[in-house]
């Protein structure tokens with residue numbers, strides 16, 4: 001068995017001494033608490049192979065929550081945490097007038113779960129849709145871990161003394177998902193962090209992302225062919241068009257509703273235009289992330 005000091009020095013060469021010491025401490029804590037009996041040596045070896053730390057230790061902080069993370073579901077990012085907390089302050093619904101929320105491409109459930117956790121009890125019924133069965137299972141496990149109620153049979157927006165979140169397996173590219181999942185539009189808030197990476201950006205992603213996280217969570221134009229790579233079609237915008245059409249044609253947004261969409265840092269103009277032209281939403285705002293990059297398009301009628 002490799003000696004711990006040898007592993008720490010290999011980690012140091014790979015990550016630099018400061019990060020290596022921190023990560024080593026977190027992996028040690030996780031190994032001590034591991035119910036699967038995963039050893040520290042195994043954890044460090046996986047890290048040295050390039051696996052993301054969060055998948056190894058199994059959790060990731062997200063606002064006031066400590067969410068479970070499992071491959072291949074996307075690990076929630078700090079920029080998503082930042083705008084979710086900002087949205088929580090902006091909307092802040094009251095239990096006297098509970099709202100409904102639809103999160104498309106919900107992944108781990110991080111966005112609706114943090115909103116459900118932050119908003120006052122009884123003020124929101126949230127739904128999350130994702131095409132990945134792994135993601136939906138993880139979102140359910142996260143709801144349970146965070147103490148957010150998952151309704152079993154209730155559809156529609158019931159008023160209760162607690163907030164609810166229902167993760168549902170579905171494909172948002174098939175507009176019939178609204179009907180087949182028995183969702184009851186319109187929703188007061190629509191959120192989404194859809195896949196938005198272009199094929200060209202995908203090729204330059206670090207291996208820790210490309211080799212471990214679900215490609216369906218990343219690629220913004222999943223159907224684009226090699227021939228179309230250099231064309232204007234490779235802009236990572238497919239999912240914004242789908243969401244805009246759902247809003248314009250399926251009536252999924254309440255008249256005074258709000259849409260919050262995470263974007264790639266160069267996509268604000270395109271996504272704003274798509275929401276205006278195809279979603280028929282006139283009021284567009286762009287939020288920056290803490291690193292001063294355009295990160296969210298907010299759209300209202």
Ligand SMILES: C[S@@+](CC[C@H](N)C(=O)[O-])C[C@H]1O[C@@H](n2cnc3c(N)ncnc32)[C@H](O)[C@@H]1O
Nearest residue numbers: 076105106107130131132171172193194195217
């Ligand atoms: C960028 S990840 C976002 C996950 C999570 N909301 C977050 O912020 O961490 C995009 C998610 O979209 C899901 N997805 C991809 N195509 C989809 C589709 N056609 N219908 C529904 N979900 C889809 C992926 O499975 C993935 O979980």
